[in-house]
Amino acid sequence: xxxxxxxxYLVPLLPLIGFLINGLARKLLSRPVVSVIGSGVILASFVxxxxxxxxxxxxxxxxxxxxxxxxxxxxxxxxxxxxxxDQLSTLFLLIITGVGFLIHLYSTSYMxxxxxxxxxxxxxxxxxxxxxxxxxxxGANYLIMFIGWEGVGLCSYLLIGYWxxxxxxxxxxxxxxxxxxxxxxxxxLGIFWMINTFGTxxxxxxxxxxxxxxxxxxxxxxxxxxGITLLLFLGAIGKSAQIPLYTWLPDAMAGPTPxxxxxxAATMVTAGIYMIARSxxxxxxxxxxxxxxxxxxxxxxxxxxxIALKQNDIKKVLAYSTVSQLGYMFLGLGVxxxxxxxxxxxxxxxxxxLLFLGAGSVIHAMGGEQDIRKMGGLGKHLRTTxxxxxxxxxxxxxxxxxxxxxxxxxxxxxxxxxNTLFYIIGVLGSMLTAFxxxxxxxxxxxxxxxxxxxxxxxxxESPPAIAIPLIVxxxxxxxxxxxxxPEIFMHDGHRLAAFLSPVFAQSAGILAKHESSAQNEILxxxxxxxxxxxxxxxxxxxFRKYKPTVDESTGFAKVLENKWxxxxxxxxxxxxxxxxxxxxxxxxxxxxxxxxxxxxxxxGINYGSRQIRLLQNGQVGNYILxxxxxxxxxxxxxxxxx
Amino acid sequence: MEIKWYIFLSLALxxxxxxxxxxxxxAIIIFMCIELMLNSVNLLLVAFSKMHLSGVxxxxxxxxxxxxxxxxxxxxxxxxxxxxxxxxxxxxxxNTHSVDINFLNRLKN
Numbered sequence: 001x002x003x004x005x006x007x008x009y010l011v012p013l014l015p016l017i018g019f020l021i022n023g024l025a026r027k028l029l030s031r032p033v034v035s036v037i038g039s040g041v042i043l044a045s046f047v048x049x050x051x052x053x054x055x056x057x058x059x060x061x062x063x064x065x066x067x068x069x070x071x072x073x074x075x076x077x078x079x080x081x082x083x084x085x086d087q088l089s090t091l092f093l094l095i096i097t098g099v100g101f102l103i104h105l106y107s108t109s110y111m112x113x114x115x116x117x118x119x120x121x122x123x124x125x126x127x128x129x130x131x132x133x134x135x136x137x138x139g140a141n142y143l144i145m146f147i148g149w150e151g152v153g154l155c156s157y158l159l160i161g162y163w164x165x166x167x168x169x170x171x172x173x174x175x176x177x178x179x180x181x182x183x184x185x186x187x188x189l190g191i192f193w194m195i196n197t198f199g200t201x202x203x204x205x206x207x208x209x210x211x212x213x214x215x216x217x218x219x220x221x222x223x224x225x226x227g228i229t230l231l232l233f234l235g236a237i238g239k240s241a242q243i244p245l246y247t248w249l250p251d252a253m254a255g256p257t258p259x260x261x262x263x264x265a266a267t268m269v270t271a272g273i274y275m276i277a278r279s280x281x282x283x284x285x286x287x288x289x290x291x292x293x294x295x296x297x298x299x300x301x302x303x304x305x306x307i308a309l310k311q312n313d314i315k316k317v318l319a320y321s322t323v324s325q326l327g328y329m330f331l332g333l334g335v336x337x338x339x340x341x342x343x344x345x346x347x348x349x350x351x352x353x354l355l356f357l358g359a360g361s362v363i364h365a366m367g368g369e370q371d372i373r374k375m376g377g378l379g380k381h382l383r384t385t386x387x388x389x390x391x392x393x394x395x396x397x398x399x400x401x402x403x404x405x406x407x408x409x410x411x412x413x414x415x416x417x418x419n420t421l422f423y424i425i426g427v428l429g430s431m432l433t434a435f436x437x438x439x440x441x442x443x444x445x446x447x448x449x450x451x452x453x454x455x456x457x458x459x460x461e462s463p464p465a466i467a468i469p470l471i472v473x474x475x476x477x478x479x480x481x482x483x484x485x486p487e488i489f490m491h492d493g494h495r496l497a498a499f500l501s502p503v504f505a506q507s508a509g510i511l512a513k514h515e516s517s518a519q520n521e522i523l524x525x526x527x528x529x530x531x532x533x534x535x536x537x538x539x540x541x542x543f544r545k546y547k548p549t550v551d552e553s554t555g556f557a558k559v560l561e562n563k564w565x566x567x568x569x570x571x572x573x574x575x576x577x578x579x580x581x582x583x584x585x586x587x588x589x590x591x592x593x594x595x596x597x598x599x600x601x602x603x604g605i606n607y608g609s610r611q612i613r614l615l616q617n618g619q620v621g622n623y624i625l626x627x628x629x630x631x632x633x634x635x636x637x638x639x640x641x642x
Numbered sequence: 643m644e645i646k647w648y649i650f651l652s653l654a655l656x657x658x659x660x661x662x663x664x665x666x667x668x669a670i671i672i673f674m675c676i677e678l679m680l681n682s683v684n685l686l687l688v689a690f691s692k693m694h695l696s697g698v699x700x701x702x703x704x705x706x707x708x709x710x711x712x713x714x715x716x717x718x719x720x721x722x723x724x725x726x727x728x729x730x731x732x733x734x735x736x737n738t739h740s741v742d743i744n745f746l747n748r749l750k751n
Binding site for chain 1: 660664665667
């Protein structure tokens with residue numbers, strides 16, 4: 001039992017094997033075999049992660065770095081391929097493999113209409129994604145994390161463009177990839193800077209409390225640290241879809257719905273949160289970056305929430321809500337509530353996966369329709385989906401005692417002690433969240449059916465492979481918050497904080513303590529929950545009787561409906577000038593410049609040789625003359641060179 | 643006599659040789675010109691040997707004659723080369739009934 005940690009390599013290895021089998025033998029395997037392999041490896045990983053988790057939970061466990069081989073060594077720099085086993089990585093392992101397994105299970109049913117090779121391709125991508133994400137989380141230095149980081153970006157591209165025959169989907173995939181690259185560029189520069197300054201990128205060398213390089217720094221806001229943290233944060237902005245690089249996430253809904261659930265809600269987008277939580281000490285030491293993180297997080301949270309208010313595509317609403325929730329997590333990180341942010345990652349993984357899978361179930365029942373204006377009244381036909389979706393909505397809206405309440409409230413309380421304005425805007429955002437979620441719920445599941453008669457005829461509850469993950473996730477969404485009950489309600493109630501405390505201990509020592517009074521805290525909680533309940537009820541009562549209208553929305557509503565025209569602005573400011581520049585380069589520089597140069601050299605040599613060839617005329621006398629002339633020239637050079 | 647006269651003579655012979663090679667088309671004359679050039683160089687060799695070793699000759703009489711003997715070797719090799727050259731010219735005459743070297747531009751194509 002003591003050695004179970006040494007099996008850690010199996011956790012990412014199994015999905016990799018699954019990827020190889022499904023990917024290489026995709027033309028040979030039948031769908032059931034692919035399903036068993038694809039989901040089985042993730043389940044096995046989950047079981048091992050669970051065993052490791054119990055090991056890590058025991059008292060007296062200290063973070064371990066398990067090295068496997070030299071990954072890179074150049075001069076003084078030595079980077080090992082090593083895995084980091086500590087509380088933070090174990091928690092993420094559980095989330096990734098646990099939620100990942102449920103989504104794999106769900107996919108076996110959701111994707112059954114694909115051809116067998118396509119089905120295997122899908123599962124191999126999914127396994128590769130889980131592998132990359134595990135590598136990202138387990139890596140014991142920033143370089144290994146970066147490999148996983150790039151890996152999830154790649155898988156995201158592959159899965160968004162899974163139906164690659166559709167140009168729009170392909171463009172969405174490319175958009176996601178390019179936006180991510182912008183962030184990765186920052187991340188990579190951050191790593192280079194780190195290597196240049198500290199000579200190492202390993203967490204152990206940087207952060208360990210005894211002789212870590214960062215741990216020995218005591219000055220706040222040193223230029224290097226602020227620079228590195230800002231660059232790393234740029235990476236997080238790209239991966240976790242924050243302003244200004246968030247627009248890829250809503251477009252990423254082009255992929256199959258389980259992919260949206262897995263990648264764009266539960267795991268991949270939380271990579272940025274993980275990375276900052278992992279580097280918490282560096283961030284704590286540079287308060288300037290912390291404020292940047294908090295402000296960007298908060299503005300994203302509120303901005304995306306306003307967009308979600310007017311979206312009519314069921315997946316788009318959820319996508320913007322993801323962006324908004326990620327904003328909350330960054331707000332948490334920015335105000336130093338690292339535990340709160342990680343807690344929110346966990347609860348968000350539960351309820352957002354639930355909501356996406358529920359949306360998938362709805363889309364499945366509606367035969368591919370995603371417009372909520374054409375739905376309505378589905379609650380009668382899809383009972384399981386309805387109830388679980390309802391639970392998900394309550395959880396995300398932050399209504400106690402569901403999971404979202406605890407995590408969001410922890411972040412908001414921390415924001416309050418940091419800056420009251422953060423709190424007010426945050427609560428406003430959570431009201432918006434409650435509003436758009438219940439708008440979605442009301443329009444989809446209540447009222448009268450607004451689709452075609454044929455669609456109504458086909459409405460059916462989804463099969464067990466879809467229903468079971470929904471039920472499990474709904475259960476987790478209800479009770480998931482109970483691992484983090486605030487101190488004021490129950491002594492030692494915040495078991496998650498106690499569990500994670502070794503990871504954040506050094507930061508906690510530096511951060512100024514804002515002990516708000518218990519009364520104050522209860523007041524804050526009451527305010528936010530009451531406001532959330534009011535917003536929910538308001539939206540629900542308003543939209544359950546939704547009637548489709550034909551008239552165009554005007555004014556502000558129209559701006560929101562068009563997502564603040566951000567895509568259009570990006571298109572005009574960045575994409576189009578870039579495109580014209582590329583066209584210019586293609587037509588002028590490439591064609592007349594580079595091509596001209598290359599072809600010119602070729603033509604010149606061709607012409608020159610044709611002329612010089614005439615010298616070889618066969619007259620021996622001529623040859624001798626040339627020889628004599630050559631000797632004379634050499635002679636003259638010899639005379640004048642001296 | 644000063645060394646320069648030898649050099650002038652040698653240079654003159656060499657230039658005659660070059661001009662002959664360049665201007666004449668008769669293979670035998672070209673051949674003779676080449677020999678002329680060769681021998682002008684020989685002359686130079688002997689002259690320089692004499693110049694450099696005039697002082698040393700008193701003490702080392704054998705050294706002084708080294709270069710002279712060297713020239714004999716060159717002449718022997720040149721004689722052998724002449725026989726080969728003349729043989730080629732004869733073969734050429736047998737084939738073409740002419741010793742005009744412009745006839746030999748067939749290699750061109």
